[in-house]
Amino acid sequence: MRIAAVGSALAPHYYDQDALIAAFREHWAERHFNLERLEALHRNVLVGGRHLALPIERYRGLDTWGKSNDAWIEVAQEVGERAVRTALDRAGLTVADVDCLITVTVTGVATPSLDARLMNRLGLPPRVKRVPIFGLGCVAGTAGIARAADYVRAYPDQVAVLLSVELCSLTLQREDLSIPNLIASGLFGDGAAAAVVVGAERPAAGPAIVASRSVFYPDTERVMGWDISEAGFRIVLSAEVPEVVRRYLRRDVDAFLADHGLGRSDIAVWVSHPGGPKVLEAVQAALELPAEALESAWRSLREVGNLSSTSVLLVLEETLAARPEAGSAGVMLAMGPGFCSELVLLRW
Amino acid sequence: MTRGEILAVVEQLAREHVGLAGSLAPGMRLVEDMELDSLKALTLAVEIENRFRILLTPEIEAEIATVGDLVEAVARLLGAPDA
Structure with a gap:
């Protein structure tokens, strides 16, 4: 079994860290006195910029979990589709070759799950086995590769696609001005990546x-x-x-x-x-x-x-x-x- | 504001924001006795700055090891007379 290819799709709206800090400062000032300390916190994470799911001005309107999650469902499908298509193209495969679709995320919830929505959007065969995994967090990219490998070990002539979608900016709590949330708002970005994992009986390049x-x-x-x-x-x-x-x-x-x-x-x-x-x-x-x-x-x-x-x-x-x-x-x-x-x- | 009053405010902030269970005494060390890890120490510093409207610069923080040091630093920044 091999990782035949990986494809990614970063979220569409890129902002450098200076632009993000400028946007945050006004908000921080509502509660915090030493804005330089908070700015330093955002610079100490050594991140140059982030891709965001939405244009920055739209975040102010996300005043409920429902609105944030609706935005997640919309953008997760867009970046998820792009990542899967790129990975399949690089592997020399098409959606018709996919037997199993594993999705991992910790930033949004949906039922029907993201993989079901992508069945329609990508035109995946109805026989595809879908495995939505929520909650593993940062470990899920590696865990997902391992679970995809478990699948093709059982079915060595088949193809599993792992899709990770994380739109971290849509989880930020505007009213939470605690230090952990301030660090998170300086560190996390948005995007998706997919890996095509093939069984031992499928010829493929890749490790x-x-x-x-x-x-x-x-x-x-x-x-x-x-x-x-x-x-x-x-x-x-x-x-x-x-x-x-x-x-x-x-x-x-x-x-x-x-x-x-x-x-x-x-x-x-x-x-x-x-x-x-x-x-x-x-x-x-x-x-x-x-x-x-x-x-x-x-x-x-x-x-x-x-x-x-x-x-x-x-x-x-x-x-x-x-x-x-x-x-x-x-x-x-x-x-x-x-x-x-x-x-x-x-x-x- | 007296040092005793500052200590009482710091104690209240520590209860609210970093889970302090008991009381604070000037001799207590922030790391070893209060068990403040880096995030908790940062949280307490930010809350002290917010409450007293002062700036705890890195130079000032470098001199703070105990609760007493912290109270003294706040008192100086507030212009309180020497103890």
Whole structure:
């Protein structure tokens, strides 16, 4: 089984961080005194700009969860369709080849689910098995690849498409001027990415998926997540995220690799969810990686911010385009609410 | 505003915004005793700035290790007479 291709579709409205900060400052001033501190907070995440689902002036009108979620349903279909079409084109496949569509998101809800709406929009065959996954958060890009691999392991002549859509800007709580929400409003952006995963009996270029590993960390429910309120998704973000990375990641990566006769020094390609600067620094330190090992993740963070589950697929897309040497081993990794990590071993 | 009054306000802000359960004493250390992680410390600093309408610059914050240091920094910025 292989990852035949990845395609992405960033949300249509790009703003650099200066423009976003200028828009936020007026709002911050309604409650906060030291605006320079908040501006510094937005600059310290090292994000140059974000793609947003809507033009910035439309966000003021999103005064209920219903309105935000309606916007999510509309834009998620647009970027989702573009990402899937791009990925299928790159894989040399069409919608008629798809057997399973897995969608992951943590930023909007819909029933019929996003995948059902895309069945109509993309003209996917009625036989397609749909697997909507909500709630895995940032880990879902890597977990989704692992679950797609599980599917084609069972059906080696079939094609699974993983689609991640995250429109984080539509979750921002205007009235929540807490520090975690202020950090989120400086860090997260919007977009979609799709990966085409094919079974062993389907010829394809792209890296082989050798194995995957899930690791759940008990009693870490408040490290990251949502609290649901009448206004929608209110972010839970603790300072423990980098600490959890430092505490567990090396142990889990080493154990995973050892089970396949490998060590960290055998891994030529690291495909990491970017998280934020502190998380990436913690990943780099925990795995004792040289600075350049995570350059794709740093670049993705700088250019478009953190797109939750979509981000690791953007990093994977760039990695595939760089065409790692045949035989290279790679690890795809992400962590997310639970708290937990997902690891995928790749071989080019 | 006296240092005692400032301490009472800081204690109230800590209860409301960073989950302080007990009382504050000047000798308590922010990290070790109050268990403020980076996000909680930032939250408390922002709330203190909002309430007192003062700016806690990085230079001032670098000198703050205990609750007493924090109260003294606020008192100085408010122009309170020396203790």
